[in-house]
Amino acid sequence: MKTYKLAIIGFGNVGQGLTKIISDKKNLLIAKFGINLSIVAVCDLYKGSIYNSNGFDPETLLSDLEKNGDLKSTLAPITGWNATETIDNSGADILVELAFTDLQTGEPAVSHIRQALNNGMHVSMTNKGPVALHFPELRKLALSKNVQIGIEGTVMSGTPSINLGNEMLLAAGITKVQGILNGTTNYILGEMSSGSKYKDALKQAQELGYAEADPTGDVEGYDAAAKVVILGNLLMDLSLTLDDVDRQGISHITNADIADATSLNKHWKLIGTVEKHSDGFSASVKPEMVSSEHPLASIKGATNAITYTTELLGDITLIGPGAGRLETGYAVIEDILLIHKKST
Ligand SMILES: NC(=O)c1ccc[n+]([C@@H]2O[C@H](COP(=O)([O-])OP(=O)(O)OC[C@H]3O[C@@H](n4cnc5c(N)ncnc54)[C@H](O)[C@@H]3O)[C@@H](O)[C@H]2O)c1
Numbered sequence: 001m002k003t004y005k006l007a008i009i010g011f012g013n014v015g016q017g018l019t020k021i022i023s024d025k026k027n028l029l030i031a032k033f034g035i036n037l038s039i040v041a042v043c044d045l046y047k048g049s050i051y052n053s054n055g056f057d058p059e060t061l062l063s064d065l066e067k068n069g070d071l072k073s074t075l076a077p078i079t080g081w082n083a084t085e086t087i088d089n090s091g092a093d094i095l096v097e098l099a100f101t102d103l104q105t106g107e108p109a110v111s112h113i114r115q116a117l118n119n120g121m122h123v124s125m126t127n128k129g130p131v132a133l134h135f136p137e138l139r140k141l142a143l144s145k146n147v148q149i150g151i152e153g154t155v156m157s158g159t160p161s162i163n164l165g166n167e168m169l170l171a172a173g174i175t176k177v178q179g180i181l182n183g184t185t186n187y188i189l190g191e192m193s194s195g196s197k198y199k200d201a202l203k204q205a206q207e208l209g210y211a212e213a214d215p216t217g218d219v220e221g222y223d224a225a226a227k228v229v230i231l232g233n234l235l236m237d238l239s240l241t242l243d244d245v246d247r248q249g250i251s252h253i254t255n256a257d258i259a260d261a262t263s264l265n266k267h268w269k270l271i272g273t274v275e276k277h278s279d280g281f282s283a284s285v286k287p288e289m290v291s292s293e294h295p296l297a298s299i300k301g302a303t304n305a306i307t308y309t310t311e312l313l314g315d316i317t318l319i320g321p322g323a324g325r326l327e328t329g330y331a332v333i334e335d336i337l338l339i340h341k342k343s344t
């Protein structure tokens with residue numbers, strides 16, 4: 001059995017979802033895959049930082065957090081390390097980077113990731129900033145250090161959109177990727193069509209753990225645009241930046257707009273697209289009215305859907321969760337399973 005020591009940076013929705021899965025699926029991961037996941041360090045800006053070389057009991061972490069609102073009273077041999085100290089001193093095999101997404105600089109996550117890779121650690125991240133802004137550089141660094149980077153959770157949470165595209169469909173020649181790439185906005189649009197106000201629907205999406213810490217990223221389409229960039233660059237060999245994406249969000253859509261769509265038997269959806277053309281590419285995120293018969297009309301709540309158009313297989317559509325605590329925590333498990341497979 002192989003034990004992987006994990007250092008988690010950021011103990012919000014995803015960090016807690018991951019911890020719950022590590023607790024609930026411990027025996028399955030050992031029995032089916034021969035891997036034991038040991039959380040040796042948790043570092044969070046507000047909830048505190050703790051380190052134990054023998055690993056923490058995941059249920060204790062979650063119950064302490066529920067009881068106290070933070071991990072500051074959790075019994076630990078060492079407390080108070082910042083992210084840099086955690087990466088340098090924890091001796092972890094895998095850095096799990098789950099801090100806030102910053103789509104302007106990718107910081108501080110990108111610095112955490114460079115530091116971890118330079119230290120010979122594998123990295124799993126659900127943080128979209130480093131992937132949308134710096135992935136070629138990070139991938140090269142990982143290669144030179146003979147370690148792996150997992151990014152499954154950056155698109156469609158734990159629904160394996162990245163691995164399906166990258167591991168299975170790349171050789172089929174992906175020419176276009178299109179779909180619903182943001183859970184928060186799909187949830188809000190659906191709730192509004194059931195009569196909720198925009199503000200209330202957004203609040204619910206935040207409470208359910210779907211929205212970004214700053215939900216402007218969701219509702220103005222930046223989050224979906226980052227996913228368009230990630231998919232275009234990874235799967236279609238493009239060199240997109242966020243500025244290349246013609247972006248529009250949903251914050252201007254009113255209940256009257258929703259009612260108009262309903263009267264036409266249509267639904268508003270925020271649709272992301274990246275397509276290769278003979279003379280270049282196009283990339284966009286915009287709200288569109290789709291008819292009730294359209295395949296994307298039935299995608300409800302925080303569910304996402306992606307259609308990969310390929311030269312050899314035509315269209316392949318993947319539907320599944322696009323956000324959520326456990327749903328995104330599971331993406332880290334997928335990354336670790338792939339890291340394990342590729343390094344043994
Ligand atoms: N929630 C989802 O459904 C989802 C899905 C896919 C990807 N993501 C991405 O995963 C990451 C985590 O999402 P979340 O929903 O858990 O966010 P969250 O806001 O609930 O939690 C983030 C945590 O990171 C901590 N943090 C921020 N900067 C830090 C730093 N420098 N050092 C240590 N801790 C720091 C914060 O205190 C917070 O507790 C984000 O980058 C988000 O974009 C989230």
Ligand SMILES: N[C@@H](CCO)C(=O)O
Pocket residue numbers: 153154155156157181182183184185210211212218223322323324
């Ligand atoms: N805030 C994002 C999380 C998943 O990346 C969403 O709602 O889709």
